[in-house]
Amino acid sequence: MSVNTSRPASRSSEAYSRRSFLSELVGVALVIAWYGAIDFIFHGWLHVPYHRWYLKNGALISLAFAFATAAWSDLNRLTGLVALHPARYFRECMILLA
Amino acid sequence: MAVVFAPRESLPAELAPGRSVATLIVMLARLRDVVMAAALALIMTIGLLLWLAFVAPAQWVINGIAGAPARSMLQSPMTAALRVGDREWSFVNAPRGSAALEGTTPSGYVQRPVSMKGALGAVVLWLLSLAGL
Numbered sequence: 001m002s003v004n005t006s007r008p009a010s011r012s013s014e015a016y017s018r019r020s021f022l023s024e025l026v027g028v029a030l031v032i033a034w035y036g037a038i039d040f041i042f043h044g045w046l047h048v049p050y051h052r053w054y055l056k057n058g059a060l061i062s063l064a065f066a067f068a069t070a071a072w073s074d075l076n077r078l079t080g081l082v083a084l085h086p087a088r089y090f091r092e093c094m095i096l097l098a
Numbered sequence: 099m100a101v102v103f104a105p106r107e108s109l110p111a112e113l114a115p116g117r118s119v120a121t122l123i124v125m126l127a128r129l130r131d132v133v134m135a136a137a138l139a140l141i142m143t144i145g146l147l148l149w150l151a152f153v154a155p156a157q158w159v160i161n162g163i164a165g166a167p168a169r170s171m172l173q174s175p176m177t178a179a180l181r182v183g184d185r186e187w188s189f190v191n192a193p194r195g196s197a198a199l200e201g202t203t204p205s206g207y208v209q210r211p212v213s214m215k216g217a218l219g220a221v222v223l224w225l226l227s228l229a230g231l
Contacts, residue, residue, distance in 0.1 A: 007229040034155050054156040061153055062160070066216030076210045078174055081163035086158060093154050097146050 020085075027086030157219070164219035168211035178205040 039050040047052065069075040080092030171178070179190045179202035192198035206214050 027181065031155050031158060038152055038155065054224060055227045058160065059220045059227060062216050062220035062223055065215045066220060069216055070210060070213040076212045079211055081212045081213045082161060082168040084162060084169065089158050089161065090154065093150055097150055
């Protein structure tokens with residue numbers, strides 16, 4: 001007896017991709033809100049837009065991060081730190097923090 | 099301190115006055131190490147929390163650009179590697195874990211994707227800051 005499973009499988013993968021897309025969309029919206037909150041803090045505290053501060057110091061921070069991860073090679077197993085999905089990226093950030 | 103000033107005959111050999119001072123110095127040195135380690139752990143925790151709160155969101159944006167090569171390398175079933183021979187070097191592109199990759203040096207994006215993303219991100223940010231955005 002053969003059972004055609006292609007339809008439910010494709011339906012579930014479609015549902016999964018829709019869910020993944022929606023979670024990515026929510027994640028991006030949250031990051032934008034977070035970005036806005038930081039910008040508000042920077043305007044009030046340092047009187048400088050957040051993106052200007054990050055452009056000025058971000059290269060040094062990224063370089064320090066690269067050196068730290070190169071020296072502590074286990075961090076390179078946290079491949080979610082290169083992920084585009086915000087939830088995965090921030091989950092790995094929390095793991096790094098832990 | 100009570101141990102240091104106790105009568106000599108009542109003390110065990112390892113706590114005799116001279117030894118007690120040495121023990122005290124060792125204990126103080128250990129205490130100093132504990133205090134310094136705790137202070138450094140506190141500084142590191144604060145630094146990481148600040149990084150998570152103020153840097154990680156912006157880094158995620160740069161990650162979209164600088165992380166692209168690492169992401170495509172990690173998703174690919176093939177691995178790029180360099181074979182260094184006595185007289186010549188050659189590039190190898192073979193399926194992950196295959197015998198063709200033995201004795202080769204895999205691409206940095208495969209070995210250290212996070213470090214490579216950080217280095218490339220630094221270059222991208224430096225170029226953006228030069229552009230005066």
